[in-house]
Amino acid sequence: MSVATAPPAFEDVVDAAGRLAGHAVHTPLISASALDEACGGRVLVKAESLQRTGSFKFRGALNRISRLTSDERQRGVVAFSSGNHAQGVAAAARLVGCPAVIVMPADAPRLKIEATRARGAEVVLYDRYGQSREAIAAAIAADRQAVTVKPFDDPLVIAGQGTVGLEACAQAAEAGAVADVLLCPASGGGLIAGVSLAVERLSPETLIFAVEPKGFDDTARSLAAGERVSAPQDGRSLCDALLTTTPGEITFAINRRTLAGGLVVSDDEALAAMGFAFRHLKIVIEPGGAVALAALLSGKLKLGGRTALVVASGGNVDPDVFLKAIG
Amino acid sequence: MSVATAPPAFEDVVDAAGRLAGHAVHTPLISASALDEACGGRVLVKAESLQRTGSFKFRGALNRISRLTSDERQRGVVAFSSGNHAQGVAAAARLVGCPAVIVMPADAPRLKIEATRARGAEVVLYDRYGQSREAIAAAIAADRQAVTVKPFDDPLVIAGQGTVGLEACAQAAEAGAVADVLLCPASGGGLIAGVSLAVERLSPETLIFAVEPKGFDDTARSLAAGERVSAPQDGRSLCDALLTTTPGEITFAINRRTLAGGLVVSDDEALAAMGFAFRHLKIVIEPGGAVALAALLSGKLKLGGRTALVVASGGNVDPDVFLKAIG
Numbered sequence: 186m187s188v189a190t191a192p193p194a195f196e197d198v199v200d201a202a203g204r205l206a207g208h209a210v211h212t213p214l215i216s217a218s219a220l221d222e223a224c225g226g227r228v229l230v231k232a233e234s235l236q237r238t239g240s241f242k243f244r245g246a247l248n249r250i251s252r253l254t255s256d257e258r259q260r261g262v263v264a265f266s267s268g269n270h271a272q273g274v275a276a277a278a279r280l281v282g283c284p285a286v287i288v289m290p291a292d293a294p295r296l297k298i299e300a301t302r303a304r305g306a307e308v309v310l311y312d313r314y315g316q317s318r319e320a321i322a323a324a325i326a327a328d329r330q331a332v333t334v335k336p337f338d339d340p341l342v343i344a345g346q347g348t349v350g351l352e353a354c355a356q357a358a359e360a361g362a363v364a365d366v367l368l369c370p371a372s373g374g375g376l377i378a379g380v381s382l383a384v385e386r387l388s389p390e391t392l393i394f395a396v397e398p399k400g401f402d403d404t405a406r407s408l409a410a411g412e413r414v415s416a417p418q419d420g421r422s423l424c425d426a427l428l429t430t431t432p433g434e435i436t437f438a439i440n441r442r443t444l445a446g447g448l449v450v451s452d453d454e455a456l457a458a459m460g461f462a463f464r465h466l467k468i469v470i471e472p473g474g475a476v477a478l479a480a481l482l483s484g485k486l487k488l489g490g491r492t493a494l495v496v497a498s499g500g501n502v503d504p505d506v507f508l509k510a511i512g
Numbered sequence: 513m514s515v516a517t518a519p520p521a522f523e524d525v526v527d528a529a530g531r532l533a534g535h536a537v538h539t540p541l542i543s544a545s546a547l548d549e550a551c552g553g554r555v556l557v558k559a560e561s562l563q564r565t566g567s568f569k570f571r572g573a574l575n576r577i578s579r580l581t582s583d584e585r586q587r588g589v590v591a592f593s594s595g596n597h598a599q600g601v602a603a604a605a606r607l608v609g610c611p612a613v614i615v616m617p618a619d620a621p622r623l624k625i626e627a628t629r630a631r632g633a634e635v636v637l638y639d640r641y642g643q644s645r646e647a648i649a650a651a652i653a654a655d656r657q658a659v660t661v662k663p664f665d666d667p668l669v670i671a672g673q674g675t676v677g678l679e680a681c682a683q684a685a686e687a688g689a690v691a692d693v694l695l696c697p698a699s700g701g702g703l704i705a706g707v708s709l710a711v712e713r714l715s716p717e718t719l720i721f722a723v724e725p726k727g728f729d730d731t732a733r734s735l736a737a738g739e740r741v742s743a744p745q746d747g748r749s750l751c752d753a754l755l756t757t758t759p760g761e762i763t764f765a766i767n768r769r770t771l772a773g774g775l776v777v778s779d780d781e782a783l784a785a786m787g788f789a790f791r792h793l794k795i796v797i798e799p800g801g802a803v804a805l806a807a808l809l810s811g812k813l814k815l816g817g818r819t820a821l822v823v824a825s826g827g828n829v830d831p832d833v834f835l836k837a838i839g
Contacts, residue, residue: 213540215562218603219630234794235542276545303546463834467561467796467827500794504838507790511831 192435193340195386198347198379201248205348208280209244210236212349214356214494219465224481226488229362231353232468234500238304240426240474241349241376241498242273242336248345249334250277258283263331265318267293269426269499270336275306286331288322294503337375338433347379353494354387364391365491368448368477370498371395371404372427374436380496381443391494392445394486396477398424398455404440405447407432423452423506426473426499448486454479459510462497471502472510519762520667522713525674525706528575532675535607536571537563539676541683541821546792551808553815556689558680559795561827565631567753567801568676568703568825569600569663575672576661577604585610590658592645594620596753596826597663602633613658615649621830664702665760674706680821681714691718692818695775695804697825698722698731699754701763707823708770718821719772721813723804725751725782731767732774734759750779750833753800753826775813781806786837789824798829799837 215230233241250262261284264274271287278285287301291310302308311321326333335342350367357364367384369377374395381393395404400420407413415431422428432440455472458479462470470478477495480486486493542557560568577589588611591601598614605612614628618637629635638648653660662669677694684691694711696704701722708720722731727747734740742758749755759767782799785806789797797805804822807813813820 210540213537213562215537217564235540237544239792239794463796463831465566467566469790469794469796504790507838508835511834 191340192438193344193347193379193382195382197340197344198351198383201244201344202348202351204248204251205244205345208247209348211352212236214353214360215466215468217465223461224488224493226490227362227492228481229357229360229494230466230478231349231494231496233349233496233498234468234470234474238269238272238276239499239501240269240273241346242269243276244348245342245345245375246270246273246334247277247280249339249341250281250283252341253283253332257332260329261285261331262334263288263322263325264334264336265322266336267425268297269501271297271301272304274334275301275304279305286325288318288325290318296503297501337373338435340435343375343379343436343439345379346376347382349376349496350380350383353496354383357494362492364388364494366392366394366486367494368394368396368480368486369496370427370473370476371397371447372429372473373433374404374440375433376496376498377444378436378439381439385443393443394480395440395444395447396480397447397449398422398427398473398476399449399451401427401430402447402449403430404432405449407437408441408444408447411441413437424455424473424476426471427476448480450476450479450483450485454483456510458482459507463511468497469500469502469507470497471499472506474499518667519765520671520674520706520709522709524667524671525678525709528571528671529675529678531575531578532571532672535574536675538679539563541680541687542793542795544792550788551815551820553817554689554819555808556684556687556821557793557805558676558821558823560676560823560825561795561797561801565596565599565603566826566828567596567600568673569596570603571675572669572672572702573597573600573661574604574607576666576668577608577610579668580610580659584659587656588612588658589661590615590649590652591661591663592649593663594752595624596828598624598628599631599828601661602628602631606632613652615645615652617645623830624828664700665762667762670702670706670763670766672706673703674709676703676823677707677710681710684821689819691715691821693719693721693813694821695721695723695807695813696823697754697800697803698724698774699756699800700760701731701767702760703823703825704771705763705766708766712770720770721807722767722771722774723807724774724776725749725754725800725803726776726778728754728757729774729776730757731759732776734764735768735771735774738768740764751782751800751803753798754803775807777803777806777810777812781810783837785809786834790838795824796827796829796834797824798826799833801826
């Protein structure tokens, strides 16, 4: 077996960084005086929307796929996702020359389906209302003896996402900044778990906060409860990348140790943050990618002159949603 | 006198880089497989829209202003501009603690006037149709014994903009790329003149092309004529950053030696390039900043598998124009 089973540690993030070198983009840490003024402190934005495939997902997918045995690589991988994970897996699989099947809802935005196909993946569509994507993916995995690349609850995926934190800590140090807080979007919790492994070691004084959209605040609830609990399944949000309603097992085992707490923002606050980023940072952020920035801009966390690292996790947004943010 | 009078050389660009270190952003060189496919080669985009103040103008302004004597610094600087140069001068002046007066047309976008004021500059408005901004700026300069920071035809300004080229050459080498061509927007020609000083030395095999909007192709005409000629003054363009109709004297003396030629794109082609950058690069580019990318995407220059460096020079665009690009 090539699959790691122990929960990931800092060393696994460092190892992932080595595997991603030359493949993943070392995304910039962006700042702007207007942002500092609006947030009442110094703010450094890790722009993962500039990552290959438009989100951080490529990092975890490549770290997982690069560990496949040559047999596994030949048989290929399977994943289910309607968005960023799909593109991350497709791009990583193509890079190592491994077939990829992505199970996507038939009513996913055509743009995302096309983008996934354009990256060389085979797309299997399913009916979101009548079929279980997990069952379809499991059947494909069994049929082809393919490895399933999970979106977050996998040690290698978490370690790959953690390279965002490694880079951000190094870049902040280069800029002469010591982060008092770090804010990062959370859905299943893979990104923030990986990032927190890096920050816990490299910047132990930094308080780490998960940020989620209203209605999908399972990580905030779970942190408060001290155990994994679900958000009520009746929410709706523009933040299509953050719709998971229960934290992962492996991710939460890390996050309950490393996180200071969870913050929640509304769709309107996410849109306002996207508009701010358009005007002042000149980067495109999708709603789910903007929630951490939104938490600062909307005053959910007041900096009071302190320094914040903020992860902007992705930029795959349709024009009609972007128009709402800047119009 | 603290003002350089000789035309700038490569060494002046290197000197400028030292002065800008820690102040100007080392902007990223961005790539995307979709861009490579669309252009039929390898394309690396130098994202100067991520520069402080949203455009490259901060570089030249700071290089100029950092050479003021302490007397000059106390008396302050004056500049005229309706856009990027205004913000670049305002931010650079504030950084060194020097008063700045910016002469702007009374009908300039309120957003740009406010942004210039927000950077601490005094804004003097004039009537675009009844008054000469040059005369107003000259009167202010005489009255306050202030130094005028020219938008392009100044050796220190050109050398400052050239740091874009220094960085791009180093970043391309890091990425293992040798640029066969470089495309850069041109208006007065300061940016491309500075960039070409760096490229001429560090990557002499690279052919350098100026790109201009239709109706404002004075650099292309002048290169063809072998001397400075003006574009007909009857054009209109969305590319508000590129509306100069005659090349600078100092800039053209460099550009006639260093450039291979000039390319011209339409407003629609610039808008399409902005939309492409939104979808695939996740950065915001303004119309004038997008013309070099537009030249490749519209096939004005066919790469045929070769490698291109492209300068995206700014991202200060109003929402209504951006909507046209992505809508």
